[in-house]
Amino acid sequence: MYLTLNAIHKFFQDTQKETLKDISLTVERGEFICIVGPSGCGKSTLLNLVAGLDTPTSGTITLEGTPVTGPGPDRVVMFQEAALYPWLSVIENVMFGLKAAGLPKDSQREIAETYLKMVQLWHYRDYPIHQISGGMRQRTALARALALDSKLLLMDEPFSALDKQTIHILRAELEEIWEKHKKTILYVTHSVEEAVYFADRIVVMAENPGRIKEIVPVAFPRPRNIEDAAFVALRREILSKVQLSAREIAADEFDKEEETLL
Amino acid sequence: MKTKKIAGNILFFAGLILLWQFLYTAACDWFLWAKPYAIPNPTGVIRCFLLLLSDGTLPAAVFGSLLRVVTGFFISILIGILLGICIVNSGCLARNLKPLILGVQTLPSICWVPFAILWFGLSESAIIFVVVMGSAFGIALAIESCIQNIPPIYIKAAKTMGVDSYQLYRYVIFPAALPAFIGGLKQGWSFAWRALMSGEVMSASMGLGYTLMIGRDLADINQVMTVMLVIIFIGILIDKGIFTTVEHRILKKRGLV
């Protein structure tokens, strides 16, 4: 057991909303876990808790036996927006965490070079952020996250703002990198296709309150082909589970409205 | 394109000066609406400017005033940054001190002159005190607001990459706040420049404000006008020449213009 979430609850005082209820999950080292669920079910909230950017109302999170109490470089997050610093160049962004860790300049550059080459951006290393495309920004953010060689990589819909073609390229790149480095990844997505493409196990969440509905193991060999019959069948099955819970909610709210009308 | 714009500027101001001369002549010579000693005129102002320039009064006054305002402005920046950061980091200060500072900020800086004279006498420090009081609070408020407006994701990302709080300020908060901060400094500068004039008019024995008051004492309206124009010109020069240029360069580097 590498990462353990033990009976996590999250209640937001501001909105008086029980956002996460009784989330328990264990993740092995090197596992690729995808989290899917309807919008608003608390996926980002869960990721923030693991990152230490927020604290659970009750329950504990431990990584390699150490409880999570705050954010740290052993749990790097890659956000939906690239969150790169516009006052730094591409390579300076990648070196940011290494500089914070106090590494000597030479090794900062060396490590940044390795990862920038990995995401095929070495040529653009001195570009300012506003002069590279959205896809290149996400690749820079990926290189920045990988460069810290964290125990856990947390990704919150990292590719969702990109076009289909770029997504396919980046997916293949991430998959390749993961196979090579066997990083432990927690990956939030609203694309079931993406989840089936990446995951060793898919965590399907339901909302109100946000909870784990089902955990689906995916055993297809890699790299996976999204047009494979088995792939498509599993995608459909999981999609119906996600949509079902979304529809249940909708029906629930509809009923309530009817009741108040009567 | 650029030469055309400059030509337009020159033409506009030449026209303005002509109009001024015309109004002066009309008022004082043709219709006798006003006494010539109460209305400045372009030729008088130019003559006065050349005189003050050649006898060294004006260069000395400009130098003295700039020295004071720069000293005061730097002290204001230091106080402003410290105060701003304190407000950002303390909910108590944000609730109580910030409204107070907002209030003090509306106080015309000339109100500080009695304090300045009582505490520091008729000295350089008195005028610098007025400058600091006139601009430090505005800078503090600017610092506070530009730190508040930093996208939270910058800070979150930095925290998950393991920065400590010193590194967070040095590598993220300060650079992220910089463009807005330069804007705040620009405003602080104009407060400081105005406060300087209040201070100098009341208590200096040298400087632009003092030269202006000498003009009043000599009933020389052209000297008053000359000094006013120099004050305006220096204010614009520093605003456009320094702050706007730096601001523009930073924004351009980040692709924001």
Ligand SMILES: Nc1ncnc2c1ncn2[C@@H]1O[C@H](COP(=O)(O)OP(=O)(O)OP(=O)(O)O)[C@@H](O)[C@H]1O
């Ligand atoms: N800081 C907060 N304060 C109060 N409520 C919050 C806060 N953050 C999130 N919530 C609530 O928690 C719920 C889950 O939000 P969250 O962002 O985790 O959803 P999500 O599953 O990531 O959705 P999406 O797929 O749209 O990104 C929402 O109903 C939201 O209103």
Ligand SMILES: [Mg+2]
């Ligand atoms: Mg989300």
